[in-house]
Amino acid sequence: MTTVDELLALGDDALIAAQRLGEWCSRAPEMEEDIALTNIALDQLGAARLLLTYAGELGGAGQTEDDLAYLRDDREFRNCLLVELPDTDFAVTIGKLLFLSAHQRLRYEALAGGADEQLAGIAAKAVKESAYHLDHSSLWTVRLGDGTEESRRRMQSAVDGLWPYTHELFEGGDHRDAWLSIVEPVLAEATLDRPADGWAPTGGRVGRHTEHLSYLLAEMQVLHRAHPGARW
Amino acid sequence: MSGWPLWEVFIRPRRGLSHSHVGSLHAPDAPTALRNARDVYTRRQEGVSIWVVAAADITASSPDEKDAFFDPAADKVYRHPTFYQVPEGVAHL
Numbered sequence: 001m002t003t004v005d006e007l008l009a010l011g012d013d014a015l016i017a018a019q020r021l022g023e024w025c026s027r028a029p030e031m032e033e034d035i036a037l038t039n040i041a042l043d044q045l046g047a048a049r050l051l052l053t054y055a056g057e058l059g060g061a062g063q064t065e066d067d068l069a070y071l072r073d074d075r076e077f078r079n080c081l082l083v084e085l086p087d088t089d090f091a092v093t094i095g096k097l098l099f100l101s102a103h104q105r106l107r108y109e110a111l112a113g114g115a116d117e118q119l120a121g122i123a124a125k126a127v128k129e130s131a132y133h134l135d136h137s138s139l140w141t142v143r144l145g146d147g148t149e150e151s152r153r154r155m156q157s158a159v160d161g162l163w164p165y166t167h168e169l170f171e172g173g174d175h176r177d178a179w180l181s182i183v184e185p186v187l188a189e190a191t192l193d194r195p196a197d198g199w200a201p202t203g204g205r206v207g208r209h210t211e212h213l214s215y216l217l218a219e220m221q222v223l224h225r226a227h228p229g230a231r232w
Numbered sequence: 233m234s235g236w237p238l239w240e241v242f243i244r245p246r247r248g249l250s251h252s253h254v255g256s257l258h259a260p261d262a263p264t265a266l267r268n269a270r271d272v273y274t275r276r277q278e279g280v281s282i283w284v285v286a287a288a289d290i291t292a293s294s295p296d297e298k299d300a301f302f303d304p305a306a307d308k309v310y311r312h313p314t315f316y317q318v319p320e321g322v323a324h325l
Contacts, residue, residue, distance in 0.1 A: 030236065032257050032268035039271050136267060143260070 002116045004059045005078055008068075009205055010107065011051030012079035014126075015069060016213070017100055018044035019220050020087055029090060036136060040097070043129040050122045070224035074214045075207040082165040084204075084213040091151070094140040095158040101133035102182040103169045110175070138186045145190025152191070159187065160195050167200035238287040239265040241272075243279035251283050262286070 021041035028034035049065050056063040083100060087093045108130055111123035144155040170176040187194050203209065223230060236258040242251035254273050259265035265284040274282065293301055305311065 030258060032259060032272060036268065036271040039275065139264060139267065143264070 007055035008078035014044040015048035016083040047126040091154040091158040097137035105130035142190040145192040163195035241269045242283040244281040
């Protein structure tokens with residue numbers, strides 16, 4: 001039985017990831033990468049719309065995807081902390097996308113064969129997109145990690161900083177071994193050190209977020225809150 | 233300005249057609265060029281197959297040699313298949 005919280009966790013991961021990736025629009029290191037990251041952001045947004053729409057239906061309170069995206073406060077969001085962290089460096093964006101897309105691919109793969117047909121349909125579409133996101137981020141992780149001294153330093157620093165936040169992805173799931181079997185070979189090929197497990201920040205799934213989320217939401221929600229129902 | 237090398241992109245729109253040149257892009261290596269081509273040129277289902285070729289690897293005819301290359305064909309109309317009748321109703325010609 002699918003729960004609203006389960007859908008919000010999946011949908012909010014995708015929505016917040018889309019918003020962060022969208023920040024690269026017109027600012028990526030190269031025009032081609034700009035288009036690639038924006039494509040990925042739109043994939044994530046597309047999945048988020050389907051998942052939040054379904055969450056609204058299942059919630060029974062008549063909430064639409066817009067209500068859920070634009071009118072909830074940070075405490076009501078169920079995304080993991082990883083996706084809301086600021087993209088302080090291109091390497092951080094790539095690291096976040098690698099860790100997230102490996103997780104999403106496994107989750108969507110499992111859900112595509114699940115009993116909930118509506119969710120299975122959404123997941124079957126999203127899993128192909130996740131496979132591409134994983135391919136894109138893996139390629140860049142290897143390129144940066146096994147690149148220059150400077151790119152390796154920054155990619156390692158991103159991986160080290162993000163690693164603690166990956167533990168939260170496996171709360172209520174048992175796919176960490178499968179995730180590690182995707183991520184570890186990429187890090188190895190990139191000549192990066194796989195960080196040790198230790199500190200494992202948590203709280204996103206119950207609405208306790210980092211200070212970064214409310215700033216992100218302020219920017220994402222301001223138009224809708226200032227002009228309710230505004231349309232293009 | 234991009235510091236990456238230039239790649240020419242060829243796309244096959246669907247099975248049975250040949251790859252056509254659609255444009256160029258910058259990428260650091262061939263695998264990345266292929267992925268960039270996917271993102272830049274097939275966003276709207278334009279193709280089922282992509283080739284990328286390093287622009288530096290293409291040998292092109294020179295505009296300076298245009299006369300010697302192409303003008304001699306100009307007055308040789310007998311090279312066109314226009315000297316026989318096509319029977320009525322023949323398809324695919």
